[in-house]
Ligand SMILES: Nc1ncnc2c1ncn2[C@@H]1O[C@H](COP(=O)(O)OP(=O)(O)OP(=O)(O)O)[C@@H](O)[C@H]1O
């Protein structure tokens with residue numbers, strides 16, 4: 001054995017701690033660099049998209065009357081913020097829509113979860129009501145919005161109603177499925193440990209169905225917003241949907257896009273709140289192994 | 293007639309209650325003094341003769357998805373005396389777990405009778421504890437809350453339930469983990485949570501389906517000894533399913549060998565090793581080896597049949 005190879009391991013062990021520290025530092029640097037690259041590229045994509053839009057509109061490649069341009073949309077938004085809209089301040093419009101959506105969402109979620117769990121737990125109810133639910137679900141429910149307008153008038157009630165019918169079904173189906181797919185072992189275990197039927201429902205079925213229900217909550221808040229907006233679009237005295245229809249009526253395409261931008265911002269904030277809530281509620285779950 | 297039968301049933305319950313540990317005497321006595329029952333309780337009748345568990349020609353057939361009937365167990369005749377420790381061994385898939393679900397009341401037999409404490413099983417009785425083969429801890433509850441679940445389901449006040457749960461967590465060596473969620477535990481730790489959650493209910497009838505198979509060898513020996521201590525203290529009747537023949541001999545009074553599926557009882561071996569036993573020590577006794585050889589000659593044949601059948605299916 002050559003003498004060099006004997007002295008090598010010793011040198012290796014000495015160098016190790018600094019090596020490890022160095023390696024973890026380079027790794028951290030690499031992670032930071034990746035985050036920067038991703039965010040930078042994202043920004044670049046947005047800038048290029050808006051720039052090309054603006055440029056095409058200005059040079060007449062696309063019709064600015066139909067497609068508007070980012071600068072005009074921005075002007076419209078600032079005008080709304082500074083001087084208010086035709087129906088009152090912008091904040092009031094956003095608030096109205098949001099309120100209708102939230103009411104519709106809460107009612108839709110509550111009834112959806114309740115009936116979903118009930119039908120999932122009680123075989124008889126599921127057998128009786130199953131076909132009706134299927135028929136109602138097959139109907140394009142957005143066409144109910146005009147009917148609700150006739151029933152409930154121009155006020156918020158008709159918008160809440162259309163939000164409810166949109167929210168109910170996805171939540172219902174998820175709650176139903178969640179109640180059905182409860183681990184049989186867990187139910188058996190709870191019953192052996194002494195749980196009554198009621199306790200099995202509340203302490204086993206509902207907790208294990210919550211992750212099912214929560215996945216539907218995200219989607220369904222979007223549906224609630226759609227319900228409220230469509231309701232307003234058809235007929236209202238206030239709200240973002242009304243702003244869209246007014247802008248459309250005056251051939252103000254920038255206004256339509258601007259209202260869409262505001263809507264997107266509102267939806268994103270709501271989504272963020274829900275995600276936050278979900279994280280608090282699901283501490284018992286292992287962290288998602290698949291990277292987001 | 294109806295009146296008499298009613299009284300008879302109450303009497304049986306009362307007798308069962310009397311067999312409970314001293315701590316429960318108070319309640320048993322109040323039951324006895326119920327009107328109409330005192331009349332019937334002559335001193336001679338208090339010696340109860342009905343075994344803890346009795347299977348009489350019990351069988352269970354499942355309906356498979358294709359609609360055909362699949363017999364899991366058939367013609368089961370088995371008696372577990374009060375305070376007896378019975379181990380059940382048999383080839384894989386023969387129907388051991390199914391037998392336990394019949395005794396627990398989770399499933400009803402399609403044939404024959406299953407009696408617990410002399411009465412036919414209808415639904416789940418309050419005296420049964422069941423450690424499942426599969427993981428059955430509640431993932432949304434912390435370790436402590438999991439062990440508290442049983443007493444809480446049975447209406448024990450929160451502080452008392454917590455106290456009892458802490459006591460059991462200490463016994464299974466998980467006190468430091470009481471705030472963790474199950475997904476943060478190892479498989480063996482989860483199993484110990486399940487054991488604590490079962491024992492905390494003080495079951496008179498303890499059904500255990502390969503409870504120690506997920507544990508490492510050291511913990512397994514420790515838990516086995518603990519189980520024996522516990523069982524000696526409470527006088528509960530145990531049915532213990534295992535694949536480990538050594539384990540079954542070290543623990544049990546009786547080892548039941550089941551045939552290849554659909555299972556029935558093939559042979560019952562009485563284990564005459566003296567108690568109290570320490571599982572690690574009892575394994576070294578010459579008598580242990582004799583018993584092992586004897587039972588294996590019976591069990592091995594069934595295992596071979598099952599294996600050949602499996603190979604046949606695969607081919
Ligand atoms: N719910 C069910 N529906 C249909 N068949 C079933 C059902 N449960 C069990 N079986 C069948 O009954 C037979 C016995 O199953 P069981 O779980 O009792 O076996 P086991 O002896 O506990 O096996 P192992 O030692 O592998 O745990 C198996 O063939 C199984 O496929």
Ligand SMILES: [Mg+2]
Pocket residue numbers: 388389390425501
């Ligand atoms: Mg089994």
